[in-house]
Amino acid sequence: MAVKERVGVVVSDKMDKTVVVAIENRAPHPKYKKIMVRTERYKVHDEENACKTGDRVRIQETRPLSRHKRWQVIENLTNPSTPSQETTASQETEA
Numbered sequence: 001m002a003v004k005e006r007v008g009v010v011v012s013d014k015m016d017k018t019v020v021v022a023i024e025n026r027a028p029h030p031k032y033k034k035i036m037v038r039t040e041r042y043k044v045h046d047e048e049n050a051c052k053t054g055d056r057v058r059i060q061e062t063r064p065l066s067r068h069k070r071w072q073v074i075e076n077l078t079n080p081s082t083p084s085q086e087t088t089a090s091q092e093t094e095a
Contacts, residue, residue, distance in 0.1 A: 003060055003061060004060070004061040005058060005059065005060050005061075005074070006021075006023050006042075006058070006059050006071075007023070007056065007057070007058050007059075007077065008021040008022055008023035008024075008042070008056070008057065008059065009021065009022055009023075009054065009055070009056055009057075010051050010052065010053055010054060010055045010056075010057060011041070011053065012053065013049075013051060013052055013053050015043075016049070017045060017046055017047060017049060018043055018044065018045060018046060018069060019043075019044050019046045019051045019057075019073070020041055020042070020043055020044070021041070021042050021044045021057060021059055021071070022039050022040070022041050023039070023040045023041075023042070024037055024038070024039050025037070025038045025039075025040065026038075042059065042070075042071050043066075043068045043069045043071070044057070044059050044069065044071040044072060044073055045062070045065050045069050045071065045072040045073065046072075046073045047072075047073075050073075050076060050079075051073060051076055052079075054078070055076055055077075055078040055079060056076075056077040056078045057073050057075065057076050057077060057078075058073075058074050058075040058077060059072065059073055059074065060072055060074045
């Protein structure tokens with residue numbers, strides 16, 4: 001089964017090791033054809049507290065980490081200087 005990935009914007013970083021990511025979905029109304037905007041908000045695990053409000057991030061579904069957290073940050077698209085988990089994992093295997 002494929003792993004779900006989404007791209008969204010961090011709207012809150014006030015919790016420790018957790019950020020809230022908003023993802024907008026635009027789709028036409030079935031009858032009236034007006035473009036409707038639906039926003040989904042996910043609580044996402046951020047191990048290094050690297051993400052700040054306004055950052056665009058790529059998130060990936062994972063096992064349940066707490067009551068509401070089922071996603072984790074895999075890449076910060078706004079500030080790519082922060083290392084992702086895949087990069088650090090590949091460096092550890094080389095050493």
